[in-house]
Amino acid sequence: xxxxxxxxxxxxxxxxxxxxxxxxxxxxxxxxxxxxxxxxxxxxxxxxxxxxxxxxxxxxxxxxxxxxxxxxxxxxxxxxxxxxxxxxxxxxxxxxxxxxxxxxxxxxxxxxxxxxxxxxxxxxxxxxxxxxxxxxxxxxxxxxxxxxxxxxxxxxxxxxxxxxxxxxxxxxxxxxxxxxxxxxxxxxxxxxxxxxxxxxxxxxxxxxxxxxxxxxxxxxxxx
Numbered sequence: 632x633x634x635x636x637x638x639x640x641x642x643x644x645x646x647x648x649x650x651x652x653x654x655x656x657x658x659x660x661x662x663x664x665x666x667x668x669x670x671x672x673x674x675x676x677x678x679x680x681x682x683x684x685x686x687x688x689x690x691x692x693x694x695x696x697x698x699x700x701x702x703x704x705x706x707x708x709x710x711x712x713x714x715x716x717x718x719x720x721x722x723x724x725x726x727x728x729x730x731x732x733x734x735x736x737x738x739x740x741x742x743x744x745x746x747x748x749x750x751x752x753x754x755x756x757x758x759x760x761x762x763x764x765x766x767x768x769x770x771x772x773x774x775x776x777x778x779x780x781x782x783x784x785x786x787x788x789x790x791x792x793x794x795x796x797x798x799x800x801x802x803x804x805x806x807x808x809x810x811x812x813x814x815x816x817x818x819x820x821x822x823x824x825x826x827x828x829x830x831x832x833x834x835x836x837x838x839x840x841x842x843x844x845x846x847x848x849x850x851x852x853x854x
Contacts, residue, residue: 636745636756636758639665641705642666643667644667644705645668645670645704646668646669646704646707646708647669648708649711650671650673650708651677651680652712653677654710654734655680656677659671659683663689668689669689669690670690671691672694672696672697672700673693673711674693676691696716696720704729705730706730706742707720708731708734708744709734709739714736717736721733721739730742737762740761743761746764750786751780751786752783752790753786755774757770757774784822785822785823788822788830788831789810792813792835795838800838812837813837
């Protein structure tokens with residue numbers, strides 16, 4: 632069955648990682664980057680994980696797993712190499728209605744963690760429904776060559792003009808048309824060639840029907 636793809640807001644919300652090895656380190660780093668209130672539970676803990684939790688002020692519990700540690704969690708990730716323990720964690724999560732991901736055991740997952748291309752606030756997620764994360768990683772590497780930091784910068788400028796369009800343009804159809812034109816490839820090319828300040832002038836001219844002062848040799852100016 633197809634999964635429902637979402638970007639989940641985790642800022643300040645409890646997320647639990649069970650396990651203390653290299654995989655747990657990667658999962659903890661991603662959760663901390665998303666602003667989660669991280670709790671790590673493990674009997675043996677990698678030095679990198681100890682340092683990470685100390686630096687980011689995450690809660691580190693050196694202990695055997697207990698269901699009690701899942702209390703009030705939004706999600707949990709089981710990153711242990713003990714299949715029996717993983718099944719127990721998954722069962723406990725189902726009882727407590729906590730979303731669970733058991734690493735490398737797709738049948739014990741409520742969600743899958745995608746491979747992600749991140750450029751500023753632009754995120755492109757690739758998933759395989761747990762069938763082959765390596766293939767998702769392969770596709771991510773290809774997309775990283777296509778989407779650069781410029782795309783993230785362009786998104787930041789689009790956000791600025793979008794707020795003005797929502798405020799100043801009353802007609803929904805007109806708003807959609809303007810945003811579609813500003814987000815297209817020609818607009819991005821103009822941004823790359825001329826920079827944010829000149830692009831904003833171009834965007835304002837389009838929104839407010841004011842002919843912008845464009846460089847004479849620019850393709851958009853000629854068109």
